Amino acid sequence: MVVGRNPNPEDEATDLLFKALADPIRRDILRRAHEGRLSVSALAREHPISVTAMQKHVAVLERAELVGKHRVGRESLVQTKADGLARARAALDRLEADWRDRIERMDQILDEDKGAT
């Protein structure tokens, strides 16, 4: 079967999201734009790409609703649209998974001790 357009609007949003995240420059933008203090040209200076190329990256992120733009004076600044608490939860969830695995390995080591005696 050929993968065509998704009939489900939620799937379509997911496609946009995954496509937006598939690029390392775009993931970097999400990180840098967290504070919402950088313009497109300031973001472009962080990478070996032109302002026009950066505009395209930012547009992909905007379509996926990952960033928004707001105006400060004459500048248009890019800001990651992510709630800090949710990101904190995600990071701590990842740490939790690492530690659960480690604790399981510790438990195995203690079990092996018992087998040896």
Place this chain on the structure above:
Amino acid sequence: MPVTNVEKDLDALTLTITAEFEADANRLWQLWADPRQLERWWSPPSHTSTFEQHELTPGARTTYFMTGPDGTKHHGRWSIEEVEPPHRLRLKDDEVDDQGKPEDGGPSEMTVTITEADGTATMSIQTHFADRESMEQTIEMGFEQGMVLTVGQIYPLLGVAKGSQT
């Protein structure tokens, strides 16, 4: 599963995980104090870890590296802050690059507490992100390591409530 409790403080960026083991406090302490034992549990099975220097003395520096399946080495460094065998250990985790320089992201701290009662030892590990930057780095590392994400996992990661997607 030995894990008995998990607490997350989203403002302080702190995770506290508690587990019970059928062992005494001294045995659990050895899991941290003996580098050869540390090597057996520190890294995921896909990696091997090698602790080059590790001694639980206040002010000491631990250096270690993890080797991935493709041979890539990831270096790490701890600074040992507090040592009270077999009950309490506090260390700072400094991730460093090949030259031994700290990578941006900054250190995070770990505090291990071990208590013992009726043949059961309880270990509590508190891990803390120094700042939001290092927290963001942890999220980014997940992507770089090709972490397989389901849609259910990706929404919270992005701070997007799934219900808010239209």
